[in-house]
Amino acid sequence: MDFDFSVVQDALPSLMAGTWVTIKITFWGLFGGVLLGAITGVIRAYIPSLFCAETIRRNPIAGILGPLLSLLAQLYVLVVRGTPIVVQVMFIYFALPLLMDVRVDGMSAAIATLIINSGAYIAEIVRGALQSVPKGLFEAGQSMGLSFHRILLKIIWPVAFRRMIPALGNQCIISLKDSSLFIVIGVAELTRQGQEIMAANFRAVEIWGAVAVIYLILNGLIALALKIMEHRMRNV
């Protein structure tokens, strides 16, 4: 068979519309995922999940709330990592409205799923990076009389963040590609658009070829951005 470029050209407006939707889902999904993952990761790294009688006696609120938060964070990571993303999005899109009186549109369901899904993986990335920072840096901050959150924000986080970049980049790329699975709830993202055009003209080679190239370009841009970021932070 011969490759017909005009097919790609005709399909380009819809593919671009799909690309835009994919970018939006991925951007907001990762934006929320990084926030959620950072918070969960900090909890997992610094708050022990064991109830300690001595701590509870000294500070009942922190002593009980801390381990509870830590256990919740563990449960969240366990559930999200233990179930496929397709099941997660179907649950949010189809099951949640039945359980609670909420209407979820496809776009929101897609973004919410990506936030929850990437958040769990990013939490583990953040935890690993925080735990890899030498304990001595924390003590250096302590010995200057800094509070826990200043030490975390000003000393540990910058060092940990540099160490997170490769794994974080990996997660960005995985999440972008995972957004193609939201085809199952009918969100008009790139893969879905490709599917629809294909159903009308049966030009599988051109359409799936073009879709693949677009994903490749998007991921290439992510990889490039990370490379630049890593280079800028090379001293850390």
Added chain:
Amino acid sequence: MSMVTFEHVVKKFGDNTILNDISLSIEKGEVVVVVGPSGSGKSTFLRCINALETIQEGDIRVGELSVRGTQAEVRELRREAGMVFQQFNLFPQLTALENVMFGPLESRGVSKQQARTEAIALLDKVGLAERMNHYPSELSGGQQQRVAIARSLAVRPLLMLFDEPTSALDPELRHEVLKVMKDLAEEGMTMVVVTHEMDFARKVGSRLLFIDDGKIAHDGKPAELLSSPPSQRLKDFLQHVV
């Protein structure tokens, strides 16, 4: 009022007693050198002073501030007791200058201009003014440790704690760090130094503590203790160190 006061201090890790009922006081201007076999609790002794380790019984005070006080009181105490670590622990994302400016900016609320001026003066004092824009990874171990000393001094502590400051350094780099510490002692800084440098203890120290098995086994003038050890235990230890 004493600079540091230990009152019946007991420190345990689980069931393991590290410091066993220690009481002593350190006066302003003293240079206290702490020696002892490894595992004797000398590092723990030092780290209890600025509450990096929590004690189980008794009390330690720096001036009037107690390690058992509120979080705010402990933070204030730590500002008064600067610490220098065996592994330097410089902040790798900051230059030498930024490392020294960090404490005053974050912990003392000093203006950026003033912090900078003081930091440059301190780096000059430790002989590293011309390397102030280098990152820690671009400095030798001895230089890193000197920056770390400047960083601690920048917070303007009343006393300085040194936790084996030269143990991670090559022999030929040690003297540059010891020189800075000697200068500091001559300026009248109160210092507590955990070290294996017996020469430093003899020449710079004004008081020697020999910690053994969680107790202060000997407490006296370095010259006397080192030249005529009063116990077989200290004699054996000194033979192994030198």
